[in-house]
């Protein structure tokens with residue numbers, strides 16, 4: 001983009017033009033504002049800013065499901081489709097008791113940005129069902145998932161909108177979704193229908209390397225960026241929020257590189273070990289017990305101690321906005337690596353940057369998941385099976401190129417890594433709109 005910046009309206013003006021008002025504590029408006037600030041650095045056309053500010057579609061569902069004891073419950077579900085100018089909508093399905101529409105809108109917007117930054121042929125979406133998956137039986141979980149898939153109906157499709165796992169969902173959830181969708185598909189479309197979701201089990205069209213992909217991608221981003229900060233991964237210590245798919249795989253892969261895990265926090269508590277926590281043993285403990293609490297090889301600590309533990313890297317890999325200003329004041333690290341989506345509030349980020357902490361943004365750090373999802377979708381459509389070596393090799397290329405794109409953009413626009421990651425994404429979207437036009 002060589003056009004000189006021509007900021008026609010501030011982020012607040014655009015948001016109020018759309019009938020909303022800017023609320024600095026609202027995650028959606030925080031995220032939209034950061035995206036619009038990056039758009040202003042590029043000087044993109046007004047219509048693009050308007051388009052990015054709201055999702056194309058917001059679907060809301062209520063799914064009645066019979067529980068094991070014979071009673072009925074109504075589950076509220078969302079699918080937000082933010083933008084599909086680059087390709088089919090793509091984004092995870094979250095199961096969480098506290099999920100809200102604004103959170104799903106935020107995550108869908110971030111998916112648009114993430115796919116564009118990594119130059120994947122996908123748009124952005126996100127879905128959620130408001131319930132606690134840990135509070136239902138496996139049979140109930142299956143019925144809820146199949147009912148959700150039926151309710152989504154033609155709002156999803158292998159060429160239109162392709163869900164994947166997120167918080168509270170996994171490969172088994174995706175298998176139930178795919179099986180339900182295939183059962184509804186016409187006979188001649190059943191093979192094609194199997195690419196309706198990614199993150200499936202290996203036996204059912206999943207990709208080698210998908211389960212660890214988000215953690216693996218993050219490690220490749222660190223490989224690309226840490227040397228420029230004079231940091232040597234094998235000599236570094238780190239702490240981690242969240243020990244689910246993303247957190248536990250990040251930890252196991254960083255362990256193989258020699259980095260030392262000092263402290264972990266999840267929904268069951270926080271633990272510390274000065275000698276370093278063995279990620280493989282902790283993953284086994286979490287598999288058996290459901291959380292990190294009572295892990296015998298580390299001492300229990302409180303939340304304040306967890307945040308204050310001095311480390312080189314601080315890696316949030318759980319939910320949004322966990323690193324707020326109060327926590328940011330306690331954190332003592334050199335680099336904050338966003339494995340989770342939107343884990344840092346704008347005030348916390350400002351504080352961390354002022355302390356000299358580098359903040360590596362989520363749309364770069366956790367893009368490994370959607371990248372290998374893209375590889376899975378591509379393998380399904382071409383009836384191919386790639387081995388883990390090939391998947392990792394191609395993932396590394398995407399992550400390295402994305403990291404370089406962010407660095408070059410930060411240098412060109414003299415901005416933070418977050419603004420640069422959004423700008424690099426918006427630049428690509430802008431170029432596609434400039435040739436496609438906006439219908440009609």
Ligand code: NAD
Nearest residue numbers: 166167168242243244245246266267317318340341366369
């Ligand atoms: P998960 O459900 O496997 O794990 C979530 C983790 O968060 C668990 O360890 C849980 O204990 C922890 N957690 C929940 N509430 C907490 C609390 N109040 N305090 C501390 N910890 C808490 O989910 P995941 O798939 O690992 O996703 C984690 C993050 O990464 C999310 O932001 C998700 O959107 C993002 N992400 C996931 C993928 C993927 O492929 N799964 C890809 C990209 C981004």
